[in-house]
Amino acid sequence: MTLTRRNLLRGSLKAVGAAAGVTAGAGLLSSVAGERxxxxxxxxxxxxxxxxxxGVYRFTVGTLEVTALLDGYFDADPSLVPEFDRxxxxxxxxxxxxxxxGEKVRxxxxxxxxxxGDKLVLVDSGTADKxxxxxxxxxxxxxxxxxxxESIDAILITHMHIDHISGISSIDGKALFPNAELIVHKxxxxxxxxDGAMAKVSKTMQDISLHSRAMALPYKxxxxxxxxxxxxxxxxxxxxxxxxxxxxxxxxxxxxxxxVLIWGDVIHFTALQFARPDWxxxxxxxxxxxxxxxRRMLDRVAADRVAxxxxxxxxxxxxxxxxxxxxxxxxxxxxxxQV
Amino acid sequence: MTLTRRNLLRGSLKAVGAAAGVTAGAGLLSSVAGERxxxxxxxxxxxxxxxxxxGVYRFTVGTLEVTALLDGYFDADPSLVPEFDRxxxxxxxxxxxxxxxGEKVRxxxxxxxxxxGDKLVLVDSGTADKxxxxxxxxxxxxxxxxxxxESIDAILITHMHIDHISGISSIDGKALFPNAELIVHKxxxxxxxxDGAMAKVSKTMQDISLHSRAMALPYKxxxxxxxxxxxxxxxxxxxxxxxxxxxxxxxxxxxxxxxVLIWGDVIHFTALQFARPDWxxxxxxxxxxxxxxxRRMLDRVAADRVAxxxxxxxxxxxxxxxxxxxxxxxxxxxxxxQV
Numbered sequence: 094m095t096l097t098r099r100n101l102l103r104g105s106l107k108a109v110g111a112a113a114g115v116t117a118g119a120g121l122l123s124s125v126a127g128e129r130x131x132x133x134x135x136x137x138x139x140x141x142x143x144x145x146x147x148g149v150y151r152f153t154v155g156t157l158e159v160t161a162l163l164d165g166y167f168d169a170d171p172s173l174v175p176e177f178d179r180x181x182x183x184x185x186x187x188x189x190x191x192x193x194x195g196e197k198v199r200x201x202x203x204x205x206x207x208x209x210g211d212k213l214v215l216v217d218s219g220t221a222d223k224x225x226x227x228x229x230x231x232x233x234x235x236x237x238x239x240x241x242x243e244s245i246d247a248i249l250i251t252h253m254h255i256d257h258i259s260g261i262s263s264i265d266g267k268a269l270f271p272n273a274e275l276i277v278h279k280x281x282x283x284x285x286x287x288d289g290a291m292a293k294v295s296k297t298m299q300d301i302s303l304h305s306r307a308m309a310l311p312y313k314x315x316x317x318x319x320x321x322x323x324x325x326x327x328x329x330x331x332x333x334x335x336x337x338x339x340x341x342x343x344x345x346x347x348x349x350x351x352x353v354l355i356w357g358d359v360i361h362f363t364a365l366q367f368a369r370p371d372w373x374x375x376x377x378x379x380x381x382x383x384x385x386x387x388r389r390m391l392d393r394v395a396a397d398r399v400a401x402x403x404x405x406x407x408x409x410x411x412x413x414x415x416x417x418x419x420x421x422x423x424x425x426x427x428x429x430x431q432v
Numbered sequence: 433m434t435l436t437r438r439n440l441l442r443g444s445l446k447a448v449g450a451a452a453g454v455t456a457g458a459g460l461l462s463s464v465a466g467e468r469x470x471x472x473x474x475x476x477x478x479x480x481x482x483x484x485x486x487g488v489y490r491f492t493v494g495t496l497e498v499t500a501l502l503d504g505y506f507d508a509d510p511s512l513v514p515e516f517d518r519x520x521x522x523x524x525x526x527x528x529x530x531x532x533x534g535e536k537v538r539x540x541x542x543x544x545x546x547x548x549g550d551k552l553v554l555v556d557s558g559t560a561d562k563x564x565x566x567x568x569x570x571x572x573x574x575x576x577x578x579x580x581x582e583s584i585d586a587i588l589i590t591h592m593h594i595d596h597i598s599g600i601s602s603i604d605g606k607a608l609f610p611n612a613e614l615i616v617h618k619x620x621x622x623x624x625x626x627d628g629a630m631a632k633v634s635k636t637m638q639d640i641s642l643h644s645r646a647m648a649l650p651y652k653x654x655x656x657x658x659x660x661x662x663x664x665x666x667x668x669x670x671x672x673x674x675x676x677x678x679x680x681x682x683x684x685x686x687x688x689x690x691x692v693l694i695w696g697d698v699i700h701f702t703a704l705q706f707a708r709p710d711w712x713x714x715x716x717x718x719x720x721x722x723x724x725x726x727r728r729m730l731d732r733v734a735a736d737r738v739a740x741x742x743x744x745x746x747x748x749x750x751x752x753x754x755x756x757x758x759x760x761x762x763x764x765x766x767x768x769x770q771v
Contacts (some may be wrong), residue, residue, distance in 0.1 A: 146577065147486075151485045191766065199770075238485065264749065342734075428747040430566075
């Protein structure tokens with residue numbers, strides 16, 4: 094489906110699957126079971142499989158094992174970025190040897206599972222059925238990765254937006270990760286639960302608030318709120334990255350001398366915002382603060398050569414950042430041949 | 433295992449699995465079945481899975497569907513590259529945010545299946561059991577991709593080296609793709625079958641010759657030799673790229689206005705040879721000609737912005753080439769969100 098400000102919540106409050114006008118993506122991510130069933134059937138006669146392979150990629154950070162899981166993709170309307178300039182966009186896409194975007198700009202949504210050796214920790218949960226049929230593939234990619242929802246011990250949420258929190262509960266209020274504790278920053282929790290603050294924001298933001306409250310509710314008895322930066326689980330440190338939302342949080346993975354920063358939504362558009370960190374998104378609660386946080390983090394990870402893992406960086410979302418003049422360049426990590 | 437000139441053929445003539453001294457990679461590429469069995473067993477208690485996800489990635493070129501399949505990786509000895517300069521290597525790795533290589537330089541081996549909608553075409557076949565336990569994963573990755581060996585209609589071989597042709601037949605002379613025609617360049621076939629030429633080359637090359645003859649033998653009654661450039665299957669054109677071997681061949685995929693050049697071994701070391709196309713490998717039958725071919729192809733694909741797909745480019749092996757001063761830079765393609 095196409096994501097615009099106007100139809101975002103049309104999608105958020107009910108499943109829009111069939112209505113979304115996207116059919117080609119319906120088979121985007123085949124489940125493993127789906128792929129196996131092709132043997133001797135459609136594949137034997139060699140018609141196109143018309144399915145992407147499972148959106149699953151595994152790598153290590155010291156002794157931590159991280160599995161990137163694709164929830165899918167959506168097509169963002171340029172109106173989401175006030176600074177959007179078609180000529181600049183086309184130049185950047187061309188310089189990066191990407192197919193030029195159509196009227197909309199396609200971005201992916203990544204989730205991650207961290208295996209600490211002792212705990213399985215899910216980071217963000219995708220959109221479930223809130224964004225149409227090109228999204229909501231986390232459950233089947235978890236299955237493809239051999240990870241049962243029951244085995245997840247904790248869920249870290251970078252922030253309570255629809256494309257990060259919708260996968261944790263069913264619409265009728267059932268926790269989809271029945272054995273998991275929910276961990277989210279107190280500033281985000283408080284903001285989206287603040288009726289006073291919500292009375293002053295747009296209808297869109299009010300709906301986001303209602304939705305994220307509903308998704309979080311089934312976890313209310315096993316909820317941990319992050320109040321300050323620092324270690325929250327072995328090898329995982331919280332890092333406040335406010336602006337996109339008040340409690341937008343990064344998670345720094347550190348193990349055996351290696352580091353990866355899960356930075357959530359510091360960057361929404363891989364092809365654009367490294368070269369143009371001044372390009373902001375209208376979903377930022379505080380666009381100026383979000384831009385400051387983005388520039389600060391780009392500076393820091395470029396200077397320290399820390400790998401980043403992003404919710405909307407090209408799947409699997411892992412790479413490094415290099416300075417390029419006043420701005421930056423993204424260098425995606427290569428396939429990790431050995432775990 | 434470590435690949436050196438000396439032990440290459442030790443590996444080529446018998447399986448070296450257990451003797452190769454590499455154990456960590458044994459579970460590198462889990463089969464789908466292997467992953468599924470983790471549900472509720474090791475994963476539930478959350479020890480590290482210690483397996484990489486399947487080395488399978490699918491994308492389209494017009495109406496052609498291409499599946500990249502990883503055969504594995506090996507560690508190449510610097511003696512394979514006469515121009516090897518450790519300081520330059522470390523600089524290039526650092527600039528690309530790669531972990532510095534140890535004494536050896538790790539490279540992957542990719543195979544591809546092209547689905548024309550009518551035929552399933554395998555391009556190269558990996559090492560089977562000839563390079564130790566970090567290699568020979570094509571069969572399980574084919575399985576993970578839902579492709580039965582029996583459904584392969586044709587096998588294109590870029591050249592008859594061990595890491596390209598070993599997967600087509602068993603050591604006891606059985607065709608592993610029982611319904612496939614074998615397609616290879618006449619210049620390669622003739623060279624490796626030329627007793628006179630082989631009398632003049634090293635023992636290593638003689639052994640390569642014997643091995644490739646044995647692998648090709650089961651297909652002798654369904655063999656097509658490429659004699660000139662041009663279309664060999666719908667949407668697939670052969671392109672002579674001599675030097676690495678006399679009949680080293682590229683395959684240009686063209687469909688619905690899109691192009692991808694499968695260029696075989698034009699580049700062996702992704703991190704090194706775009707910046708240093710003058711760095712050659714001792715397995716080149718004619719190192720000077722191989723370098724000329726490499727420079728010519730780099731020039732051409734950079735000028736024409738044609739995507740390349742390489743046997744040893746970082747998995748899945750798909751990217752573009754940009755000019756950078758007198759030399760070149762590799763830009764890996766991003767995840768294709770929709771097939």
